[in-house]
Amino acid sequence: MATQKENQVISESEWQVMRVIWTKRETTAKEIYEAIHEPLDWKLATVKTLLGRLVTKEWIETTKEGKRFIYSPLISQESAMERLTEDFLARICAKNVGQTLANMIQNTPLSQTDLALLKTVLANKQATEITCSCLPGQCNCHH
Numbered sequence: 001m002a003t004q005k006e007n008q009v010i011s012e013s014e015w016q017v018m019r020v021i022w023t024k025r026e027t028t029a030k031e032i033y034e035a036i037h038e039p040l041d042w043k044l045a046t047v048k049t050l051l052g053r054l055v056t057k058e059w060i061e062t063t064k065e066g067k068r069f070i071y072s073p074l075i076s077q078e079s080a081m082e083r084l085t086e087d088f089l090a091r092i093c094a095k096n097v098g099q100t101l102a103n104m105i106q107n108t109p110l111s112q113t114d115l116a117l118l119k120t121v122l123a124n125k126q127a128t129e130i131t132c133s134c135l136p137g138q139c140n141c142h143h
Contacts, residue, residue, distance in 0.1 A: 008057040009087070016040065017050045021060055022077040026070050093139035095132050 010018065020032045033047045051071055054060045059080075062069045089097055105118065132141045 008059065010054065010057060010059060013046075014050050014054055014057075014059070017047065017054060018059060018073065018077075018080065021071055021073050026072045028068050028070060030068075032071075093132055093134050093141055094130050095141040096139070097130075 016036060017032055020035045021027055024031065029044065029048050029051055032051070033042070033044045036042060036047070037044075051060070051062075054071075055062055059073065059075050060071050061074050062071050064070075089100075092100055110118070132139060134141070
């Protein structure tokens, strides 16, 4: 069963902050700011606001060391990516998932390692009967 924190949706900006936290494992608001302020043109106050939201959503925890706060993830990057993928695929007609994945693979640069992994996964994947779960008129599969 998914926990409350795993069900929380985070914004694109919060995702950018999480990427820094996942990379550093433990970090401060200033370190996050230094990592992303130039490409994103953010102020330190913006980073602190986003950190507060992530604490509230239980994606990160904070501990105080002297005068500074240390932030660390409560959700792994892998778990977050799985959740993001599930949420994305749940938004499209189940009968269009294969075509959507094919389009993503076609349009995404992949390494030899990535291609080998995909070939292995596909070789071991068993076909499943797909039933459309869309409401009438939401898709064109004519269920």
